[in-house]
Amino acid sequence: MGAPPLCGLPPLDGELAVDPLSRAAAADDFGHHARHYPRAVLHPGSVTDIEVMVRYCRDRRIPVAACGQGHATNGQAQAEGGLVIEMGSLRGIEVREDCAEVQAGARWSDVLGVTLAHGRTPPVLTDYLGLSVGGTLSVGGLGGATHRYGAQVDTVRELEVVTGAGTRVVCSPQRRADLFHAVLGGLGQCAIITRATVALTPAPPMVRRYELPYPTIGDLTADQRRVVGDGRFDYVEGNAEPAPDGAPGWRYTLEAASYHDGRTEPDDALLGDLSFERGAEEIEDMTYLDFADRVAPGVEYLKWTGEWYDPHPWLNLLLPDTAVDGFTASVMERLTAADIGPSGVVLLYPVPRALLGTPLPRTPDTRLVFLFALLKTATPGPGVPDADAMIAANRSLYERARDLGAVRYPVGSVPMSRGDWEAHFGDQWPVFAAAKRAYDPAGILAPGQGILA
Helix, strand or coil: CCCCCCCCCCCCCCEEECCHHHHHHHCCCCCCCCCCCCCEEEECCCHHHHHHHHHHHHHHCCCEEEECCCCCCCCCCCCCCCEEEEHHHCCCEEECCCEEEEECCCEHHHHHHHHHCCCEECCCCCCCCCCEHHHHHHHCCCCCCHHHHCCHHHHEEEEEEEECCCCEEEEECCECHHHHHHHCCCCCCCEEEEEEEEECEECCCEEEEEEEEECCHHHHHHHHHHHHHHCCCCEEEEEEEECHHHCCCEEEEEEEEEEECCCCCCCHHHHCCCCCCCCCCEEEEEEHHHHHCCCHHHHHHHHHHCHHHCCCCCEEEEEEHHHHHHHHHHHHHHCCHHHHCCCCEEEEEEEEHHHCCCCCCCCCCCCEEEEEEEECCCCCCCCCCCHHHHHHHHHHHHHHHHCCCCEECCCCCCCCCHHHHHHHHHHHHHHHHHHHHHHCCCCCECHHHCCCC
16 A cells, blocks of 8 residues: 555546545455555546556556456456556447447446347346446356357457557457457456447347246256257256255256247247246246346345445356266255355356357367356355355365366456466467567556466
């Protein structure tokens, strides 16, 4: 916190905050565990502000991190002694016929609110819409429609970025493709996303949502493979919750949805060959907006109880199909509700690898991969491990999964060495490292990821 002040600053359209409260806020994130205090916080009034401040920091070897909604869990968008750029002031949205040009600080909830007025929607949405566009595109962006459209990064047509050299560049698969592919899923290492052109699809008026319970992981994943393989649902995810009424173990649920126009409803006969526990299923119809934003009321409740502000040492893994049943069953057999905290969530759902067309969100080398996420909350209480213990457990599980061919979906809290990152990127490491040298020659961007430490 004692870094020297910034001197000789360029004129800005926005604001550069150096007060203790602004710096302390930028030294926190949704994880509420890692804390790295910047020297200053930029609230840009324009993309030009980002260009000139990145050049200023480049010349002085001052680290820079872009921050969207601060939903990282381990300091990924922090910069000790550096500059944090709060992207939320850049949130413009413009809808065209089949795409939207969106500034990186916009939240996906904002994007959806604008596109629905045009009868359109981004094809892939994350479960929580309060995340920034630049934030999810920097890691990949997975959701229940990924089995149809790939990750959010696979729906991007063009990017505007500011490189680590302080240069504004427009890139796409046809124009500066090396930079385009180094930025999408590139964890902020080569450039700061300032604008993205994302594809849109027609938005359905209504959704029929199914919650189908299963007694075991193997039963759940078998049906997930079936429904992803034949494409019967528009949305497919899955989760685990502690068994009801105090019973031991876990209850597994396939969450699926079929979109419809409100006049011709889906045929529930599509459930006929699935092996869920009959009589315990839940089926409801809702508007598409209510479905897409259904996590929002739960978030407001957690903010009201205060649990939203507790540490969140998450673990997010992408498991090869060949290992998912055995690994997850062994984890869940030993996992207790206290191990993930009172508002913790367990996710498990399939992702077809062929639809993931961008190189840097790394995945196992199997036709189907599964996202397995332990979204932990270290709320103080009897039997609940603290954040340090949860992070240590994450590292142990990561090592077990890695040895089975898994990789991290890198939004969680797992200590990683440079060697770990090289293994994570695999055959893409030389390409990624070359892009880093080319576009961030001073090595100032996104130090909180710890990739080049």
